[in-house]
Every structure is written in C-alpha cells, then in structure tokens.
Amino acid sequence: METAVEIRGLVKTFGQFRAVDGLDLTVRTGTCHGVVGPNGAGKSTTLGMTVGLITPDAGTIRLLGHEVRAARALLGVLPEGLDLPERLTGAELLRYTAGLRGLDPAVAKNRSAELIEVLGLTKGAGTPLADCSTGTRKKIGLAQALVHAPRLLVLDEPFEAVDPVSALAIRRVLQRFVAGGGTTVLSTHSMLLVEQMCDDVTVVHRGKVVAAGPVSGVAAGGTLEDRFVELVGADVVGAGSLDWLTQ
Numbered sequence: 001m002e003t004a005v006e007i008r009g010l011v012k013t014f015g016q017f018r019a020v021d022g023l024d025l026t027v028r029t030g031t032c033h034g035v036v037g038p039n040g041a042g043k044s045t046t047l048g049m050t051v052g053l054i055t056p057d058a059g060t061i062r063l064l065g066h067e068v069r070a071a072r073a074l075l076g077v078l079p080e081g082l083d084l085p086e087r088l089t090g091a092e093l094l095r096y097t098a099g100l101r102g103l104d105p106a107v108a109k110n111r112s113a114e115l116i117e118v119l120g121l122t123k124g125a126g127t128p129l130a131d132c133s134t135g136t137r138k139k140i141g142l143a144q145a146l147v148h149a150p151r152l153l154v155l156d157e158p159f160e161a162v163d164p165v166s167a168l169a170i171r172r173v174l175q176r177f178v179a180g181g182g183t184t185v186l187s188t189h190s191m192l193l194v195e196q197m198c199d200d201v202t203v204v205h206r207g208k209v210v211a212a213g214p215v216s217g218v219a220a221g222g223t224l225e226d227r228f229v230e231l232v233g234a235d236v237v238g239a240g241s242l243d244w245l246t247q
C-alpha cells in the first residue's frame with residue numbers, strides 16, 4: 001500500500017530558532033493519524049510545510065506518491081489561523097471553493113447543502129463569516145476542505161473551539177472519509193480524541209519526533225495522556241510554587 005505522507009528530514013528555522021528540526025513523518029494510506037505535542041512544538045509549522053503553505057529549509061515531502069505541488073487536487077486543508085473571506089457567508093464560500101476546485105455548479109450546490117446539514121451549519125451558513133462564532137468558522141473551514149472529495153485531509157486542530165455535538169459530527173464525517181479509503185492527518189491537544197479516532201500518532205517536541213506508531217503502542221499500556229506527559233511534561237511544566245495564590 002502506498003504511503004499517504006512521507007516526510008524525511010524536515011527543517012524550518014525562523015531567525016535563529018529551529019521550529020522544526022529534522023522531522024520524519026510517515027502516514028499510512030487509509031488511516032487517521034494524529035500529530036500531538038506541547039504548545040510551540042512545531043505541529044502547525046510541519047502541517048503548513050506538508051501542504052505547501054510554508055517553504056521548508058530542508059527535507060523531502062511526498063504526498064500520495066507526488067511532490068506537494070502535484071498533489072494539490074488530492075488535498076483538503078484546514079490551515080492554522082483560518083483566514084476566511086469575511087464578507088461571504090459560509091454557503092457562498094463553499095460554492096465558491098467548489099467552483100475553484102472545478103466542480104460542476106449543480107454538484108457544488110448539492111455537496112455544499114449536504115455538508116451544511118451534516119455539520120450542523122444550517123443556521124450559521126447564511127451568516128457572513130465575520131459574524132460567525134469560532135466553532136462555526138472551524139466547521140465551515142472543514143466543509144471547505146471536504147467539498148471536492150480529496151484523498152488526503154490535513155487538518156490543523158479541527159476540534160478546537162467546537163462543541164461536543166459538533167465534534168461528534170466531525171468525527172463521524174472523518175471516520176466515514178477514512179472508511180472510504182481517505183487519509184486524515186490532524187493535529188490536536190486532545191489525547192482522548194486521538195485514542196478515539198486515530199490509528200497512529202506522532203508526538204512532536206521541540207521540532208523533533210519523540211514517539212510515533214500505532215496509538216496503543218505509543219501509549220504503552222497506559223493512557224496516551226500519561227505517556228504524553230511522561231514524554232514531554234518535564235520540559236513543559238514549570239516547578240514554581242505559586243505560594244502567593246494560597247491565602
């Protein structure tokens with residue numbers, strides 16, 4: 001089986017700071033792969049490079065056997081920051097995106113309507129994006145990533161700011177996508193979510209991979225959260241006493 005994402009020796013430096021430091025990532029086709037790590041670990045920078053939004057300083061990236069540029073039609077992306085055209089409504093944006101992706105207008109209309117319904121966007125989709133809540137914007141961003149039926153989804157924190165019911169809807173959509181042979185790579189801070197929906201996980205710390213493999217293997221008999229804290233916690237959590245907080 002072809003590998004969906006094959007990254008070797010990825011490096012990105014901002015000024016003097018190496019945000020991504022020789023990172024390797026392998027994502028099997030037809031799986032859901034979680035990328036986790038503490039704040040500032042280099043997850044978004046890695047995903048940005050994976051989809052061609054950030055230029056790497058070094059390293060190689062192959063997506064579904066192609067160079068990044070050649071894989072664009074196969075890719076659905078939910079980027080960090082989610083810069084949306086604020087005056088459009090979600091429904092307008094979806095139809096516009098579908099048009100840019102070359103879909104027939106009737107198909108675009110049908111798919112947009114279906115995504116709006118499935119993701120619980122019926123109310124929000126008619127509102128200008130500037131006036132939408134963070135969670136609604138996130139769901140519209142996800143719908144935008146899905147509308148052209150990509151084969152590889154790269155999602156930067158798709159569950160951030162999303163309510164539990166919407167999170168369940170998103171999970172179901174992603175599960176169906178993967179069951180149909182699609183591949184999803186997502187970053188998240190929720191270890192529970194990774195345990196619930198990912199086959200494999202890569203733990204990134206200070207721009208490097210500190211653990212990778214099947215979720216159960218990385219969790220090593222405990223919870224993924226415990227293992228995560230074990231792997232990165234000592235460096236992340238300070239040891240100050242905060243005595244002044246106790247009266």
Ligand SMILES: Nc1ncnc2c1ncn2[C@@H]1O[C@H](COP(=O)(O)OP(=O)(O)OP(=O)(O)O)[C@@H](O)[C@H]1O
Nearest residue numbers: 014015017019037038039040041042043044045046
């Ligand atoms: N354009 C940039 N210029 C300078 N530094 C940057 C830039 N983008 C990212 N960084 C730095 O690179 C490091 C990695 O950032 P990145 O956003 O990839 O981390 P992350 O793992 O996604 O973090 P979080 O979980 O907080 O979203 C951080 O220290 C960040 O401040």
